[in-house]
Amino acid sequence: MTMSKTDVVVIGGGLHGLSAALHLARAGKAVSILERSWVGRHASGATAAGVRTLNRHLAEVPISLEAMDMWHNIESIVGDHCGFHAHGQINVAEFESHLPVLQKRVSTMQAAGYDHEELIDRDELLRLVPTISPHVTAALIARGDGAADPHRTIAAFRRAAEAAGVAIIEGARVTAIERDRGDDWTIRTEVGTYAAPVVINVAGAWAADIAAMAGDDIPLGHKASMMIVTERIAPLLKPVVSVVGRPLSFKQSDQGTLVIGGGLQGKADIPAQKSFVDFNELAKGARAATDLFPCVGPLRIVRSWAGMEAKTEDYLPVIGVSPNVDGIYHVFGFSGHGFQLVPVVGAIMADLIVRGSTGRKIEAFAPSRLMEQRHVA
Numbered sequence: 001m002t003m004s005k006t007d008v009v010v011i012g013g014g015l016h017g018l019s020a021a022l023h024l025a026r027a028g029k030a031v032s033i034l035e036r037s038w039v040g041r042h043a044s045g046a047t048a049a050g051v052r053t054l055n056r057h058l059a060e061v062p063i064s065l066e067a068m069d070m071w072h073n074i075e076s077i078v079g080d081h082c083g084f085h086a087h088g089q090i091n092v093a094e095f096e097s098h099l100p101v102l103q104k105r106v107s108t109m110q111a112a113g114y115d116h117e118e119l120i121d122r123d124e125l126l127r128l129v130p131t132i133s134p135h136v137t138a139a140l141i142a143r144g145d146g147a148a149d150p151h152r153t154i155a156a157f158r159r160a161a162e163a164a165g166v167a168i169i170e171g172a173r174v175t176a177i178e179r180d181r182g183d184d185w186t187i188r189t190e191v192g193t194y195a196a197p198v199v200i201n202v203a204g205a206w207a208a209d210i211a212a213m214a215g216d217d218i219p220l221g222h223k224a225s226m227m228i229v230t231e232r233i234a235p236l237l238k239p240v241v242s243v244v245g246r247p248l249s250f251k252q253s254d255q256g257t258l259v260i261g262g263g264l265q266g267k268a269d270i271p272a273q274k275s276f277v278d279f280n281e282l283a284k285g286a287r288a289a290t291d292l293f294p295c296v297g298p299l300r301i302v303r304s305w306a307g308m309e310a311k312t313e314d315y316l317p318v319i320g321v322s323p324n325v326d327g328i329y330h331v332f333g334f335s336g337h338g339f340q341l342v343p344v345v346g347a348i349m350a351d352l353i354v355r356g357s358t359g360r361k362i363e364a365f366a367p368s369r370l371m372e373q374r375h376v377a
């Protein structure tokens with residue numbers, strides 16, 4: 001087999017792989033994406049595509065706010081609106097006893113200097129979401145948040161990356177990464193061998209395997225988040241609604257279907273690349289949906305699925321250079337909330353690889369934090 005030489009090899013053709021490749025190609029690098037199956041095969045194709053700053057971990061807020069600005073200008077970045085609508089994300093307190101959770105969050109955010117999350121009363125909530133059950137008491141809202149169309153987003157990032165010169169090789173499972181005698185890494189796949197001084201590991205639920213091939217031992221868990229889609233109905237609501245203390249993320253797509261998630265967990269066989277819906281668990285999400293929106297009770301569910309993704313111990317992603325080996329970068333472990341971060345994380349990778357550093361706040365995402373925890377344990 002021939003050896004293809006390039007500046008950067010990206011392992012994984014999900015949205016984070018596409019975004020990193022796009023930003024690097026625009027910064028002048030020759031980039032190849034090696035994808036085991038097809039672009040968008042795993043988490044990026046299974047996602048609920050919520051574009052949420054609301055209730056983010058404080059360490060993620062700076063990059064999440066920048067990503068949100070990018071989503072509001074996504075057409076200028078990838079040439080398509082990606083089905084993004086900024087109708088807001090709302091976290092509802094059903095009962096008075098849930099109010100302190102929202103009040104505490106608002107004070108924490110204000111103390112940190114952020115004002116994008118606001119407490120709204122019941123009247124304002126009912127004005128914004130007239131179809132919600134009247135038993136609710138208040139809510140937290142991020143008005144600039146929203147949701148996008150995941151498949152339209154994948155297609156847009158892919159088109160933009162290819163237009164910038166990125167080579168996307170599908171059906172190319174990476175089987176080994178070896179340091180050759182020069183500055184290059186040799187990346188072996190079932191369909192060819194590649195050489196590059198820089199490798200980005202964006203392999204989602206399988207990222208620990210890729211890290212191990214390069215010599216990094218990064219412990220990872222996994223998530224198998226489940227989703228439900230109903231039949232199409234007339235317009236019911238515009239914002240994305242979640243609820244304190246219950247597993248629910250509830251929105252309506254442009255097509256009229258209701259898209260219901262919220263992090264309920266199915267099961268996954270990661271080595272076999274298979275995920276399974278747990279219908280008993282899924283029923284909890286359906287129950288939360290019908291409690292908040294009683295009118296959806298009679299609707300038919302047309303599809304349900306579970307998607308696989310890597311989870312870290314602190315639920316923060318891994319974004320950064322390997323502390324052990326030159327030229328290896330890790331981008332994974334988004335722990336169920338990486339879709340919103342896609343545009344900005346690609347820009348961060350271009351900073352790190354082209355300029356050698358970034359002005360964005362990414363210290364909390366250093367790969368070494370998980371490797372150090374392993375040593376202590």
Ligand SMILES: Cc1cc2nc3c(=O)[nH]c(=O)nc-3n(C[C@H](O)[C@H](O)[C@H](O)COP(=O)(O)OP(=O)(O)OC[C@H]3O[C@@H](n4cnc5c(N)ncnc54)[C@H](O)[C@@H]3O)c2cc1C
Nearest residue numbers: 012014016036043044047048050174204307337338339340
């Ligand atoms: C059901 C569900 C709902 C979600 N909802 C939201 C949401 O509302 N908002 C939000 O912000 N986030 C959400 N997320 C999370 C978000 O979708 C992910 O964080 C994001 O898509 C991760 O993208 P990725 O490119 O890192 O991973 P993936 O899309 O999983 O891409 C990794 C790729 O690596 C490839 N790969 C693996 N091993 C190899 C190998 N050896 N060789 C070559 N290629 C390999 C895989 O085939 C895969 O295509 C959700 C996730 C799921 C599953």
